[in-house]
Amino acid sequence: MKPGPDIAFDLIVIGGGINGAGIARDAADRGIRTCLLEQGDICNGTTRWSSRLIHGGLRYLEHAELGLVYESLRERETLLRIAPHLVRRLQLVIPIYRGARRGRLIITLGMWLYDLLSMRKSFPRHEMLTAAEALETLPFLKPEGLQGAASYHDAQVVYAERLVVENILAARAAGAQILTYSRVDRVLTAGRRVTGVRYTDLRSDRQHDLTAKVVVNAAGPWVDRVLEKLGTPPRKLMGGTKGTHIIVPGFPGQPKVACYLEAESDGRPFFIIPWNGMLLIGTTDIRYSGNPGTVQADADEITYLLDETNRVYPNAGLDRTSIYYCYTGVRPLPKKTRGTEGDITRRHIIKHHRHIAKGLYSVIGGKLTTYRHLAEEVTDRVARRIKLRGAKCRTASDPLPGADGEYATTVDVLDSCAALHPESREHLLNVYGCRAELIKALVDDDPELGAEICPHSHAIAAEIVFAYEHEMPTTIADVLLRRTMIGLSSDQGRAALPRAVAIARRHQGWSQARADEEERRYLREIDRMRP
Ligand SMILES: Cc1cc2nc3c(=O)[nH]c(=O)nc-3n(C[C@H](O)[C@H](O)[C@H](O)COP(=O)(O)OP(=O)(O)OC[C@H]3O[C@@H](n4cnc5c(N)ncnc54)[C@H](O)[C@@H]3O)c2cc1C
CATH class of the missing domain: 1.10.8 (Helicase, Ruva Protein; domain 3)
Known part of the structure; x- marks a missing residue:
């Protein structure tokens, strides 16, 4: 099927990150005629700049986001089932140091609550470790002031890119049209109804129109930019924060255990994660309103990550020359100008722009971990809108192609x-x-x-x-x-x-x-x- 002005789709998805790919897979599988457009290659945006954890989000307990943690823990289990070749269990250790903002009591309470929300899941319960046991598990830890540690399990998707690729492959196998290097220039409307999109095929530099009953803007941190060219653009929805990771060599004898720490300088949590035979260290969290496509790490972020790692792993002796490479991405979070970056919710919001263009939806926020559930919710709404009945979501049970x-x-x-x-x-x-x-x-x-x-x-x-x-x-x-x-x-x-x-x-x-x-x-x- 060749795209052209006469092709009518039920659904156009803008963005081939994890959310767009997940939506295209679910929609195509339910028989919805779907086309996904991505301005670059598949997984060109935030998804590949993440920490690659499939996690409940222990930190969100501090913000009483119990619903988000519960949803994430359920999806963690689902992803282990549908993509076991990509998503693996990961042990994490939280060292507890004298004088830290989060002391033993708070961490123990958090662990109990996390276990409670993980009930009926296949993960082992947490364990509290003595200082000696913590050093046995993570021998590189600074021993001074170490009072003990908490050990628990989450999961990791080493190759988040492949999770997106496999969702795209499944979408295509189910009949979706996938157009990469196809930048949506504007969303088309007639009256107060969405009618499709105008896009440029960046390989030929030619513009085309596509028609559809529903358009889902899953452009991650680009969501506002996609909406800018509507006759009456809505007020800004996104308030991104940028996060940087550095990748350094693993230590000799490095166990496959991640360390979840509190930064001494600002009390922010950050991770040192065994990843792809190396260590992935991050992340920062800084408000950012520039172009998500050209975002880069600042020298201060690199220094912060190196200093905080050297503080807890004193023999690491890391400096800039130790870094193989680094990467930075923009979290597509909902706009919130007050409060700290860490206070912004990681829940997703599905916004129907019914007052501007009925049938146009934007996806705001969300986590890699919860993409499948987000996709199910979006597809349910699309199905209702196009009056499709009876086609059930199967993405929680059907394996991705590599697990089939x-x-x-x-x-x-x-x-x-x-x-x-x-x-x-x-x-x-x-x-x-x-x-x-x-x-x-x-x-x-x-x-x-x-x-x-x-x-x-x-x-x-x-x-x-x-x-x-x-x-x-x-x-x-x-x-x-x-x-x-x-x-x-x-x-x-x-x-x-x-x-x-x-x-x-x-x-x-x-x-x-x-x-x-x-x-x-x-x-x-x-x-x-x-x-
Ligand atoms: C530093 C950091 C760490 C994170 N760590 C984790 C973690 O450990 N676990 C977790 O669950 N979540 C994590 N997240 C969150 C998670 O990565 C994101 O929520 C998720 O990847 C967003 O996916 P998306 O598909 O919405 O956006 P994206 O992956 O950015 O995809 C959007 C796509 O839209 C395309 N696009 C934009 N404009 C257009 C246009 N006009 N036409 C066509 N295509 C367009 C872009 O090229 C892009 O590919 C982290 C995020 C960051 C930044």
């Missing part, structure tokens, strides 16, 4: 492939789940495609071919950063880049000039992530 198969069989299939190194097999399972069998089939046809192209992630040549054949990338950056996960390695895929481009060039028939330009553009894109 027998994992143990996939492990056996990969083990049977002599052309694959054990590290590459593990990488394939972690990134693609059961779909790794499709990559192995490419290697069976051409054993040269089994060659490792990235010494850090152990990704193989076949993945570049697979991405272009099955996962809709356009540029080499799409392939390295948002499909194969090569670009998240400590060298950000620099070692793999020439081979990856050569394979893409052969497969896609690129000219030498295009291949050179792809390499240059990739290096420019990762340059933004320099500390």
